[in-house]
């Protein structure tokens with residue numbers, strides 16, 4: 001069975017499989033082919049893939065290679081035209097938000113192919129090694145801490161020097177999930193004083209274990225299913241903003257990472273709250289691409305609000321492509337281990353991980369939200 005690693009489109013720099021994991025897939029009885037140059041933006045060259053036993057497919061044979069592949073690997077959702085080139089029964093494995101990918105699902109339906117989405121891998125302990133949301137959130141959280149330190153016109157750590165004492169920076173992190181905890185850890189390592197807030201009380205112990213202070217507000221908890229948060233009512237959101245204002249105003253750095261599955265990012269911080277921060281403060285809005293936690297933040301841009309610089313996140317894991325690809329590639333390898341037996345795709349639809357993440361099977365869409373959206377659209 002042939003696994004094909006596709007090239008990604010800029011600004012994506014990650015690659016779905018790194019050379020080290022070619023061996024892992026070969027160990028599962030799979031042949032691996034890589035489109036020439038697919039790993040270059042992540043600093044993995046064709047020679048490194050060849051050395052591990054992968055075939056390098058020249059660009060002019062790309063379309064033919066897709067039509068021969070049994071499994072097609074990408075990081076971003078497979079392109080609609082590439083999906084149309086897949087053969088019947090072949091499988092695409094990538095990040096894919098089904099409802100936002102209806103043309104791709106229609107293409108896969110036409111050719112009777114299948115797709116597994118990393119967004120839908122359930123967060124159960126057996127699936128931890130396959131959890132690409134977590135692995136990529138870790139990269140984003142780390143980058144958020146570094147970007148904030150780089151942009152702040154101050155030191156992060158305490159310095160006691162002959163020229164006087166420099167007070168450490170105060171960093172506030174809103175949303176203490178995977179990315180938030182990594183941002184906390186990074187800011188702590190750089191010597192800042194860190195505090196954090198999350199609507200899930202369960203995150204308090206994790207925040208404290210990083211050496212940061214957990215902020216408790218007089219508000220209801222919002223624990224949802226699967227360890228995720230629930231959406232706030234506008235009333236509660238306003239109250240949360242009022243209670244957070246003094247903490248925001250007292251911070252040199254604000255990093256926001258809050259998300260609610262399937263919903264736009266919650267608005268946690270208004271422009272007025274940012275304007276209450278000291279001149280020279282820095283805000284990093286990791287949720288900028290999904291609606292923004294901070295009013296006025298723009299994905300991929302730095303804007304000035306009051307005296308603060310606000311960095312809107314865009315394509316953050318692509319800013320650290322070597323390790324982001326390495327982690328994603330390990331997730332891919334773990335999923336393929338589950339999905340294959342003796343070198344053949346073998347989907348056990350009774351398995352919770354398979355049944356949750358298999359968006360479309362041999363051309364039949366299985367994801368409920370996508371089915372509804374397709375019916376509405378027709």
Ligand SMILES: NC(=O)c1ccc[n+]([C@@H]2O[C@H](COP(=O)([O-])OP(=O)(O)OC[C@H]3O[C@@H](n4cnc5c(N)ncnc54)[C@H](O)[C@@H]3O)[C@@H](O)[C@H]2O)c1
Pocket residue numbers: 122123124125127128131133134137174175176177178179180197198199200203226227228229230232257258259260261266268
């Ligand atoms: N395999 C596993 O068991 C597994 C894997 C990964 C993550 N998890 C758990 O899932 C949880 C969430 O993970 P995530 O980082 O992907 O979440 P996420 O990206 O969906 O959200 C990020 C954080 O934002 C928080 N948030 C949402 N609304 C908020 C608001 N209004 N104000 C402040 N914070 C708000 C959420 O509670 C969450 O902690 C964590 O508990 C994590 O430990 C479990």
